[in-house]
Amino acid sequence: MTEKPPTDPADHAEDFSQRYAEDLDIVAGQAMLDLGLSNHQMGARDPDRRSEHHTFFPGDREGGTISPAGQVTLDSGLMNPELLTANYDEATQRIWQKTQLQDRAQAIIAHELAEHEYGDHELALIAAPETNLPISYAARELLRRMEAGWRGR
Numbered sequence: 001m002t003e004k005p006p007t008d009p010a011d012h013a014e015d016f017s018q019r020y021a022e023d024l025d026i027v028a029g030q031a032m033l034d035l036g037l038s039n040h041q042m043g044a045r046d047p048d049r050r051s052e053h054h055t056f057f058p059g060d061r062e063g064g065t066i067s068p069a070g071q072v073t074l075d076s077g078l079m080n081p082e083l084l085t086a087n088y089d090e091a092t093q094r095i096w097q098k099t100q101l102q103d104r105a106q107a108i109i110a111h112e113l114a115e116h117e118y119g120d121h122e123l124a125l126i127a128a129p130e131t132n133l134p135i136s137y138a139a140r141e142l143l144r145r146m147e148a149g150w151r152g153r
Helices: 009-019 021-034 090-098 101-118 121-130 137-149
Strands: 044-046 052-054 064-066 072-075
Touching (some): 009 021, 021 072, 021 101, 072 101, 090 137
Antiparallel strands (some): 044 052
16 A cells, blocks of 8 residues: 555555455445345455455455355456456446446356356456346346457457
């Protein structure tokens, strides 16, 4: 953590996430509870924090991940306005930047669960917008835009 926030968006998001990791862990956990995830699906052991169980990993930058056991975590990518720059079209990037934190979290959770179910990122892009989870309209629209705007890796 620095005294002055970094200028790079990913570094800034991680710096912010490190500073507010405890609060963001509560936000991530509540988002998972609101969507009806089971205790088993909510969070994992964070190797950067004495292997304690957390739902938010401030040092990671992907937005979220899913473990082979189906444990969902969110991370500092959630806060990064440029998270989708490398792999998505400009329209998707703009929607990501305008989408509120809660809706971003819901979209990431739905995507990660779809990725666990289908075993593939591109299949998850197709499946996630049709999730049965009670995600918001904004989260579902973000997922639809992510499917349409995927440019691949």
